[in-house]
Amino acid sequence: MGAEPYYGPDFGLLRRQDPELAQVLLDELERVRGGIQLIASENFTSPAVLAALGSTLTNKYAEGYPGRRYYGGCEVVDRAERLAIERACRLFGAEHANVQPHSGASANLAAYAALLQPGDTMLAMALPHGGHLTHGSKVNFSGRWFDVVPYGVRRDSELIDYDEVRDLALRHQPKLIVCGATAYPRLIDFAAFRGIADDVGAWLLADVAHPIGLMAGGAIPSAVPYADVVTFTTHKALRGPRGGAILCTRELAARIDRAVFPFVQGGPLMHVVAAKAVAFGEAMRPEFAGYTRKVIANAQALAEALDAEGMRAVSGGTDTHLALIDLRGVGVPGVEAERRCAAAGITLNRNVIPYDPEPAAVTSGIRVGTPCVTTQGMGPEDLKELGSLVARAVRDPGGAEEVRARVTALLAIHQPYLSEF
Numbered sequence: 364m365g366a367e368p369y370y371g372p373d374f375g376l377l378r379r380q381d382p383e384l385a386q387v388l389l390d391e392l393e394r395v396r397g398g399i400q401l402i403a404s405e406n407f408t409s410p411a412v413l414a415a416l417g418s419t420l421t422n423k424y425a426e427g428y429p430g431r432r433y434y435g436g437c438e439v440v441d442r443a444e445r446l447a448i449e450r451a452c453r454l455f456g457a458e459h460a461n462v463q464p465h466s467g468a469s470a471n472l473a474a475y476a477a478l479l480q481p482g483d484t485m486l487a488m489a490l491p492h493g494g495h496l497t498h499g500s501k502v503n504f505s506g507r508w509f510d511v512v513p514y515g516v517r518r519d520s521e522l523i524d525y526d527e528v529r530d531l532a533l534r535h536q537p538k539l540i541v542c543g544a545t546a547y548p549r550l551i552d553f554a555a556f557r558g559i560a561d562d563v564g565a566w567l568l569a570d571v572a573h574p575i576g577l578m579a580g581g582a583i584p585s586a587v588p589y590a591d592v593v594t595f596t597t598h599k600a601l602r603g604p605r606g607g608a609i610l611c612t613r614e615l616a617a618r619i620d621r622a623v624f625p626f627v628q629g630g631p632l633m634h635v636v637a638a639k640a641v642a643f644g645e646a647m648r649p650e651f652a653g654y655t656r657k658v659i660a661n662a663q664a665l666a667e668a669l670d671a672e673g674m675r676a677v678s679g680g681t682d683t684h685l686a687l688i689d690l691r692g693v694g695v696p697g698v699e700a701e702r703r704c705a706a707a708g709i710t711l712n713r714n715v716i717p718y719d720p721e722p723a724a725v726t727s728g729i730r731v732g733t734p735c736v737t738t739q740g741m742g743p744e745d746l747k748e749l750g751s752l753v754a755r756a757v758r759d760p761g762g763a764e765e766v767r768a769r770v771t772a773l774l775a776i777h778q779p780y781l782s783e784f
């Protein structure tokens with residue numbers, strides 16, 4: 364536990380050799396340390412993950428899979444990938460893992476390629492209701508290459524309408540049903556989706572890019588026992604390096620592996636694969652289970668505090684690390700709330716809410732998440748205060764400096780990257 368900030372491997376060397384670029388790294392660290400990060404999809408990796416990311420494994424070409432590479436000299440990096448695969452399978456109780464996808468989007472592209480032909484029909488959550496770009500947006504490959512039927516949430520409960528999902532599945536007979544979202548605060552009933560998929564003979568893909576970390580820590584039920592294929596990112600609540608991964612049944616293992624390489628990607632990023640192994644190892648520790656429970660308790664404290672300020676939590680609250688907040692009660696659009704919070708040292712993003720009357724560039728809502736602040740060591744009491752600070756910043760732009768002073772005081776106690784954690 365030293366007082367020196369952690370700047371990544373050999374930062375001193377980078378500073379001597381390329382001060383201009385080194386300054387970018389320093390400035391970004393100062394930006395992060397100078398404010399509170401409530402972006403639901405971000406987290407702070409451990410120094411051990413950063414060390415693996417900054418390693419010479421970045422140099423190695425390793426097209427193929429451990430023991431079956433198209434390049435010589437892969438016997439050492441093979442060990443890193445085998446470790447990542449074994450740990451992912453053990454951590455999630457999966458039959459097969461592919462740890463090579465460069466991102467969550469590449470993981471989804473590969474999963475679709477393994478299960479569908481262009482023009483096939485799939486069912487996925489509508490973007491304005493919390494679905495992801497890769498779940499059928501017209502500006503994305505998914506919307507261009509597949510016939511995507513969107514489902515959404517009910518207007519009254521703001522929860523996924525499983526009756527609608529079943530009706531749409533029966534009517535459209537999709538080859539694939541995708542569940543999982545990017546802005547849905549509640550638990551998803553994977554057993555219900557499995558039942559619907561079985562009724563129409565569809566594959567079930569769970570894209571759990573957001574909550575996979577909570578599943579790793581056992582804080583929420585896992586999608587793995589229900590889905591044929593599970594795609595996820597390693598950099599969100601899971602707290603690993605930026606990247607993606609796929610879990611699947613033994614039956615689909617060869618199809619998924621061929622879809623990732625050679626269909627979608629070339630050589631894997633072996634330094635990232637090594638860092639994924641480190642992150643999976645960290646997620647197996649008992650402390651990580653405690654972390655994930657605290658992430659949820661913090662998100663609930665934050666959502667309740669905002670609700671008490673007249674900023675309604677969509678669906679009435681959260682079961683996860685994120686909350687979607689309806690700002691219509693305070694009459695400030697999401698885009699303006701995002702700007703006012705930034706001026707007060709709080710980083711969050713505007714987000715459409717279900718049935719939002721405003722376009723995506725404006726929005727009636729914001730999305731907040733607690734993976735970062737929990738990694739920093741904040742607890743429910745801190746999140747309660749943060750809730751009132753966010754409300755104050757949104758309502759009263761003139762008070763930004765006072766809010767920022769409280770933010771600075773909180774950060775003085777809970778600094779990211781000040782010591783090894």
Ligand SMILES: *Cc1c(COP(=O)(O)O)cnc(C)c1O
Nearest residue numbers: 466467468495544545572573596
């Ligand atoms: C974040 C996310 C992704 C994409 O991850 P990238 O690494 O940004 O490509 C895919 N699906 C869902 C549901 C996500 O939330």
